Amino acid sequence: MSETSRRTVLTAAAVVAACPFAPAHAAAPPVHRQAPGFYRVRIGDHEVTAVHDGVWLRPIGADFVRNADYRDVQQALTAAFQPPDRLPVPFTPLAVNTGRRLVLIDTGTGGQFASFAPQSGTWAENLAASGMDPADIDAILISHCHPDHINGLKTKDNALTFPNAEIFVAAPEWDYWMDDANLSGASDTARPQFLNARRIFRDLADRVTRFSPGRELVPGITSIAAHGHTPGHTVFAVTSGNQSLLVLGDTSNNPYLFVRNPQWQAIIDIDGPLAAATRMALLDRAAADRMLVHGYHFPFPALGTIVRTANGYDLAPAMWRPQP
């Protein structure tokens, strides 16, 4: 391509050879199967596994970001090569094997989003493909009580998914969702979330440890208050030796919108201004310290680093490695 130009390239691509093709062999049939959705990294002595629960292609409208012009939201999605009115919302719980405990951070949808998110609910299958068993999980840390984070505690039929697990929920988060006054004052859109949290935890309360954010919950995993998205939203620092991973939960939903525009307040942030302040503080810390981060709604495997940009931040996805 010594006289390379866009015209040359386009012309070449359009050429259809006049000569006959070699005899067509019978190709093997297509496989129609994606790789299993898990990915492993080491953080010091901890083995960390991101386990995909699929994706919800969420229809959005002008109300989705409270404090941005809808055209700017659509432009941000288009710039990220996404449709302008459907937000890809992947779900990726994290398993951390500390050597002493096998800890799960958030639990996915439990297959209970199938009616509106048919590409979700793949977590159990991916966990099995990753070589792990729900019965081996002995601690579960909940970032907050929205359905896509807690529903995996139970199956569709209300059976326990994790027979041997202690469950950790931040006290302010538990108190918010279990408060009868909050339920009776809830909006029509919020009420199902209150009822869902009660359904999930109804017969699990004696397994739940409520904690004050800031506590180290299991050796090597410390909770950090990150309130705003929900009143008790909590994130986690996973550390071993001199390595660490900041597990951001829902500090940012899809990063194409909320990492790139951290001041934007989603309709799903219960306290929008506080959520944005928390987001900016955590992203700022992650960028300054060049920390590996995990975002529950980041593109699978939901791991990367945060870089500062002129207007906010960006996610630099972690480079896939063939060995954990």
Added chain:
Amino acid sequence: MSETSRRTVLTAAAVVAACPFAPAHAAAPPVHRQAPGFYRVRIGDHEVTAVHDGVWLRPIGADFVRNADYRDVQQALTAAFQPPDRLPVPFTPLAVNTGRRLVLIDTGTGGQFASFAPQSGTWAENLAASGMDPADIDAILISHCHPDHINGLKTKDNALTFPNAEIFVAAPEWDYWMDDANLSGASDTARPQFLNARRIFRDLADRVTRFSPGRELVPGITSIAAHGHTPGHTVFAVTSGNQSLLVLGDTSNNPYLFVRNPQWQAIIDIDGPLAAATRMALLDRAAADRMLVHGYHFPFPALGTIVRTANGYDLAPAMWRPQP
């Protein structure tokens, strides 16, 4: 985190709870196994599978980029969260099932880089995990004859990997490597590449179809001249219906260096200025047309889109989807 600040976050993270931990369960043992390295997308009616052959962490020095200050190269790697003197060079051949033919684009290292790249050579294992068999591949398109693209045609023991495949090599590429005058005039670093190409093709010449770049080689896959990296370097447009994928081969090595700085000329580009001109033309087309691209040395799964930046381009990795 109502009074959020970096100090608050850091302090919270450092807190170690004074209360005793719950009794430690015996965690399940770590799994020590990565997910299989394949990833599938559909391009119209074609099923495309990226199959990872692992990564070479290539030591580099001041000579690696001919026309850049080494400090700028190191800074580019640091900005990409990579070590400043080791370039991650992943290898990702592509399989395209057109329904009529199962076509492979480049073949990987054939496990022959193990002595200096111990994390490479995983292709055969990943192909099997993806549900495909080397015996089912009936056409192989070679972008160019560097060892990491052709060695997979043979095993370490010189046996044929693909018993039923027709092999397509661009005529100018074939002629360059098979020319005795080029071999005898080759530098000490280039000579092994000439000898390697002859070793690989020695008993395969009757299976090789030499073509003029621009030809459609199998229905739905057209070759495009992209010379410079090697004299006959060729890329491919995979099209079906209104969808397409531009397979860039070695138009750019690691994108953190050569997509972000397309004018840089690597020591491995045989004609540096032509390689850079070809690269800029193809990246410009890909960005303008918002094309899905595949880069042989891009981070796995080696798929994404090209976006223009102030100084060049950047790779926006494709978002992982749970269904092909």
